[in-house]
Amino acid sequence: MTEDLLWPDYATPDDLAAIEAVPLEARGLPESTYALLARAARRWPDRTAIAVLPDADRWQEPLRRTFAELLADVHRYANLLHDFGVRRGDAVALMAPNCAELIIATLAAQLAGIAAPLGGGLSRQHLAELLRRSGARVLVAAGPDLAPDTWDTAQALARDGLLEAVLVLRPTGAAGMPEPLPAVDGVRIGYLGELAAVMDPSAIEGDLPRSLDLAAMFHTGGTTGAPKLAAHTHANEVTDAWMLAASSLFDAETVVFAALPLFHVNALVVTLLAPLFKGQTVVWAGPLGYREPALYGEFWKVVERYRIAAMSAVPTVYAALAQCPVDADISSLRFPMVGAAPLPAAVRDSFQARSGAILVEGYGLTEATCASARSFPEASRPRSVGQRLPYQQMRVMRAGADGTWVDLPAGEKGLLAISGPTVFPGYVTGRDGNGHVLDGLGKLVDGWLDTGDLAGIDDDGFVYLSGRAKDLIIRGGHNIDPAVIEDALLAHPQVTAAGAVGRPDAHAGEVPVAYVSLASGATVTENDLRDWARERVPDPAAAPKAVTVLDALPVTAVGKLYKPVLRADATRRQLLAALDEIAGVHDIEITIEGSAIVTTVKVAPSADEAAIKAVLGRYAIEWRLVVLS
CATH class of the missing domain: 3.40.50.12780 (ANL, N-terminal domain)
Structure with missing residues (x-):
């Protein structure tokens, strides 16, 4: 040699x-x-x-x-x-x-x-x-x-x-x-x-x-x-x-x-x-x-x-x-x-x-x-x-x-x-x-x-990376790079980790939301962080609709942020709110199947299935309805 x-x-x-x-x-x-x-x-x-x-x-x-x-x-x-x-x-x-x-x-x-x-x-x-x-x-x-x-x-x-x-x-x-x-x-x-x-x-x-x-x-x-x-x-x-x-x-x-x-x-x-x-x-x-x-x-x-x-x-x-x-x-x-x-x-x-x-x-x-x-x-x-x-x-x-x-x-x-x-x-x-x-x-x-x-x-x-193709948040045809949201939140002195994902939206298809973990003793609130990000994200359409604080963000075994879990959580939160006033909804279960997020809505036999299906039909998601016996 x-x-x-x-x-x-x-x-x-x-x-x-x-x-x-x-x-x-x-x-x-x-x-x-x-x-x-x-x-x-x-x-x-x-x-x-x-x-x-x-x-x-x-x-x-x-x-x-x-x-x-x-x-x-x-x-x-x-x-x-x-x-x-x-x-x-x-x-x-x-x-x-x-x-x-x-x-x-x-x-x-x-x-x-x-x-x-x-x-x-x-x-x-x-x-x-x-x-x-x-x-x-x-x-x-x-x-x-x-x-x-x-x-x-x-x-x-x-x-x-x-x-x-x-x-x-x-x-x-x-x-x-x-x-x-x-x-x-x-x-x-x-x-x-x-x-x-x-x-x-x-x-x-x-x-x-x-x-x-x-x-x-x-x-x-x-x-x-x-x-x-x-x-x-x-x-x-x-x-x-x-x-x-x-x-x-x-x-x-x-x-x-x-x-x-x-x-x-x-x-x-x-x-x-x-x-x-x-x-x-x-x-x-x-x-x-x-x-x-x-x-x-x-x-x-x-x-x-x-x-x-x-x-x-x-x-x-x-x-x-x-x-x-x-x-x-x-x-x-x-x-x-x-x-x-x-x-x-x-x-x-x-x-x-x-x-x-x-x-x-x-x-x-x-x-x-x-x-x-x-x-x-x-x-x-x-x-x-x-x-x-x-x-x-x-x-x-x-x-x-x-x-x-x-x-x-x-x-x-x-x-x-x-x-x-x-x-x-x-x-x-x-x-x-x-x-x-x-x-x-x-x-x-x-x-x-x-x-x-x-x-x-x-x-x-x-x-110059701008994210994974599958991680893009697409709001009404507008492509949003999650990194711009994450960078804004990570600039806050009490934020230790951040992840932005798309949450299903009945009008825009998706809207951006974010999840963060905080330093020990942090006093900042979720609303404070939402406002912080809105002031610093350069694109108004990319400003997160909500910021949720978790004890720790989900990661893979090598410490890489695992966003499907965050997408699943965002989907569940949105659908729970959307179906809140419809009687008979027992639970919403979100599973990750490959790269897809699948929603299972469990309802009582007396539930108004037509109304539930009408709500679910507003979202670009995969869903199934299960009637509990």
């Missing part, structure tokens, strides 16, 4: 053209994620690769592994998976909160077969469907002393006949004898660490992965809509990791903090694979990651103790950190990265004022592996999520009347599309005699990925 070609000058937006003048194939990227790890172990065998914290209370007691030790552990785990029958085209499911063993198991699953991470918060029905689609018959799962609820789910899946083996994980740094494991007919169950201890650490059995082999399958979607299963090749993951590592911002001394769950692509690509390129140490938080409240009270001390220089988190994390007084020397923190959701200006400003560190914004999605754009701290472009990464092409388009895509000029907003080496090969829909069946499901057109995001791109390749 030619190191000169591997590392171009990449410090400013102006470097992009020179980087792309060299073909990507000439860069000499490793063949696979395993080859990337093996390279790191050869170059820096005695350097600490990972330091895993048991939890926030024991943040000074990490479990450390050098690059050489990490490679040996991955060999052991991969050889155990091979012993359990896993081959190159076989998926290995992984379901656990972050811990040292999960990091090793994830890399080993990509070496022996294909990693299929699962979020333990998914319903058993969805987990079973993901197992069916992936074909995984081996599950690496949290044990009873790591995550009891996840362990209960793993046992249930095993008893349902979905698995042939369950390999059990223990907490980071666990001491003493583990709890005995129950027997399940026809299923091999054992502690992964114990079983792997006798395996060969020096070499692996089975075929090495190649660049176009599948490396992983990541489920996408929320916790209630049926998730899809996006496939990644080794080339996808290695290339995207290199695009991030190539930045001249990062060097071998850049210590990275990781706290997002490993079933999310950001944790894998940004904080596990990318640091392998330059031999960076990664400090991993405990199993709850950013969802552990105690972490925030210790966070600045963690930064000082480990000299954290870079981290990756979602906007809600930085909003919380902006409320934490700095009680340590955090001068090492130079590159806090933010993505997964648009960054409100108020969150950016408050975090930077608190920490003194400039947030590095990024943009990406699972279907494009992970990252597709990133900003430059010294070359700010207000409201941009950054410049496209090298070798990824972007276009903004609209669908023509015949369904074809029509490109829009620079600066004009439309649907964002991406092509290049990080675009995924498709969703896994099942298996046949030739292996996994992949389908773009309408998201891939001639190598271009329809992201579903609304954006504009300037002449320098900087991307």
Whole structure:
């Protein structure tokens, strides 16, 4: 590998053209994620690769592994998976909160077969469907002393006949004898660490992965809509990791903090694979990651103790950190990265004022592996999520009347599309005699990925998001970007989070409403916040009709605002008010089915069904009437 070609000058937006003048194939990227790890172990065998914290209370007691030790552990785990029958085209499911063993198991699953991470918060029905689609018959799962609820789910899946083996994980740094494991007919169950201890650490059995082999399958979607299963090749993951590592911002001394769950692509690509390129140490938080409240009270001390220089988190994390007084020397923190959701200006400003560190914004999605754009701290472009990464092409388009895509000029907003080496090969829909069946499901057109995001791109390749197409609030044909409402509310000093959605309206189709959470001890009222927003939202039509205060806004497992729950609540509130004077309405139940909100109105036998149907017919919603017996 030619190191000169591997590392171009990449410090400013102006470097992009020179980087792309060299073909990507000439860069000499490793063949696979395993080859990337093996390279790191050869170059820096005695350097600490990972330091895993048991939890926030024991943040000074990490479990450390050098690059050489990490490679040996991955060999052991991969050889155990091979012993359990896993081959190159076989998926290995992984379901656990972050811990040292999960990091090793994830890399080993990509070496022996294909990693299929699962979020333990998914319903058993969805987990079973993901197992069916992936074909995984081996599950690496949290044990009873790591995550009891996840362990209960793993046992249930095993008893349902979905698995042939369950390999059990223990907490980071666990001491003493583990709890005995129950027997399940026809299923091999054992502690992964114990079983792997006798395996060969020096070499692996089975075929090495190649660049176009599948490396992983990541489920996408929320916790209630049926998730899809996006496939990644080794080339996808290695290339995207290199695009991030190539930045001249990062060097071998850049210590990275990781706290997002490993079933999310950001944790894998940004904080596990990318640091392998330059031999960076990664400090991993405990199993709850950013969802552990105690972490925030210790966070600045963690930064000082480990000299954290870079981290990756979602906007809600930085909003919380902006409320934490700095009680340590955090001068090492130079590159806090933010993505997964648009960054409100108020969150950016408050975090930077608190920490003194400039947030590095990024943009990406699972279907494009992970990252597709990133900003430059010294070359700010207000409201941009950054410049496209090298070798990824972007276009903004609209669908023509015949369904074809029509490109829009620079600066004009439309649907964002991406092509290049990080675009995924498709969703896994099942298996046949030739292996996994992949389908773009309408998201891939001639190598271009329809992201579903609304954006504009300037002449320098900087991307300006304006929301998800499905998140737009359409008031009487007037498109409203929820971000303008959210930014106005987040500028209030007592507001900690905000989400704006459309509420059904009999006249305008939808009107904007907003939900917020408040800082401890806040005194502001819902009406105060409504008036505050009306004075600051630049478009009068976008001023929220109502603002509702919640203890906490609904989020996904990685801290991303989950708006379908807010849309469902807004729909229910509106219909309860509209049907208030009609006798016999027992209850209104709102369910989220995929991306649709479905209303079920439960009524007594004596209810005036005609009057109820007349009211419901005024709204552009899906509804059903159920007469209670």
